[in-house]
Amino acid sequence: MLVLIKVNAGLIAPQLPDESTLFENQEIVVIEGKDYLFADYVGMKWIESDHNVDDYLRSLDNQSEPFLIELTNITVTGEHVSLGNGGIWWIPQSERFELTANVELPDSDMMIIIERVANGTHVIDDIRVKAQIIDGIVTIKGVFSQSGNYQITAERLNAGLDIIEAPFRLAFDKVEFDAYV
Numbered sequence: 001m002l003v004l005i006k007v008n009a010g011l012i013a014p015q016l017p018d019e020s021t022l023f024e025n026q027e028i029v030v031i032e033g034k035d036y037l038f039a040d041y042v043g044m045k046w047i048e049s050d051h052n053v054d055d056y057l058r059s060l061d062n063q064s065e066p067f068l069i070e071l072t073n074i075t076v077t078g079e080h081v082s083l084g085n086g087g088i089w090w091i092p093q094s095e096r097f098e099l100t101a102n103v104e105l106p107d108s109d110m111m112i113i114i115e116r117v118a119n120g121t122h123v124i125d126d127i128r129v130k131a132q133i134i135d136g137i138v139t140i141k142g143v144f145s146q147s148g149n150y151q152i153t154a155e156r157l158n159a160g161l162d163i164i165e166a167p168f169r170l171a172f173d174k175v176e177f178d179a180y181v
Helices: 053-062 156-163
Strands: 002-006 021-029 034-041 067-070 072-077 089-092 097-103 108-118 122-135 137-143 148-150 168-171 174-181
Touching: 002 053, 067 108, 072 174, 108 137, 108 156, 156 168
Parallel strands: 067 168, 089 174
Antiparallel strands: 002 034, 021 034, 072 097, 097 137, 108 122, 108 148, 122 137, 148 174
């Protein structure tokens, strides 16, 4: 029988209405700012939960997964920008560029993380660029002050979106740049 037992800080076992070993798969959960032990009680006593278990389980079902938004029609422009071998955007060092893409998000600003990499995969450091989303178009304006290989990945941006608990995640292929002298 699944139960929710209200608990206070400190040792949990003395607060339980039966032996702690009879409460399997124990987990402390917070409901409306209060701590509860959520567990599967396998003992013989009749134990009444301090919070409705069905309501708690329903609330877990209602916590939806972030929805996926695809970036499409990604393009990079600039005075001397060109699309080189392997789909890598070639940009002269210290030259301004503009990346645009279609995205189904409301008008807003978003911080974009561009990673500088070595050997195509080892992240050395990153730079932050503010993107603007207006009328379904995301625009990123930037400049690479150092020569090198740079990338924007959905994995890195989604890690940040996860931290700030955004209700969405982004889907797109890696955008790669070579800044050259």
